[in-house]
Amino acid sequence: MKLWIKIILGLAIIGIIAVLFGYFFVYNKPHTDYENAEAEYTLNAPELYNAFVEDKHGADSLYTGKVILIEAPLTKKETADSLVIAVIVFNEGMFGDEGIRCVMLPKFHETIMAYQTGDPIKIKGYCTGYNDTDVILEHCSIIH
């Protein structure tokens, strides 16, 4: 086989590998596995909530977009369509109860429903921020 054919074939193979790599590991890279992600911060629930209420911008830069583990007594559970939300309430406002809302991963729906009001709970989730009424944690799991 001539040298130039070998070079073209080699380049073509490298190109195909690069495209496949880009497709599977960049374009189609999976979402973060929040259940197994390590928490960047571990806090008592009032500490997290008060941080946002007292200094929204400061708390945003610290906690929003991060995986956080909180500890608190559970106030209530809510269901809406396919969602199950664990709620820790601190205040009353124009939208009703205000506090931390933890949107549970489907795998933990049954587990959270077994908890009663006042039960101590450790929840890990991805903080999407504070909407002036609640701090939102999504993709939440229960830590035993």
Place this chain on the structure above:
Amino acid sequence: MKINKILIIALLMLASAAMGQKYVTKTGSIKFFSDAPMEKIEAYNNQVNAALDTETGDLVFKVLMKSFTFEKALMQEHFNENYVESDKFPNATFVGKITNAGEIGFQKGGTFDAQVEGKLTIHGVTRSVKELGSLTVSDGKILTTSVFPIKLSDYEIKIPKTVASNISESVEITVEVSLAILNQ
């Protein structure tokens, strides 16, 4: 003393009647859909705060941008980091009113057209908007739906030329919220 007490109670009752009934949700849903030549992109957010005062027609929505979920993690990253810059502008809000609230049978129930006007803020840019929606009043709940387009350039959301064929300049927003009466 007794007269003063009666007066205060009467004033409180009047104030409460004037406020109307407030309906709220914290699990409203917003979807956006971009139909570009190269690909279709959808994202969902089902942590939308919404409140409606049936007496005044006042309507408020509040959305955390980081709560939008995309099928592909890479799209979600680009959306937050490059397009809506959610670290800098974490919320989108709508503050406005249903201008024909008086024509809507909040007491008797049914499905009604709603004319909505107000200020929509996305990416730190506030614009006046006027859209049509639909309200279904049933079993003590109000289901609100609206589908409308927004132009990304109106909100100073810049799409790099290299991905211009992947993202439509105008995206379709679908709002669907089921509001329940606020018990205070």
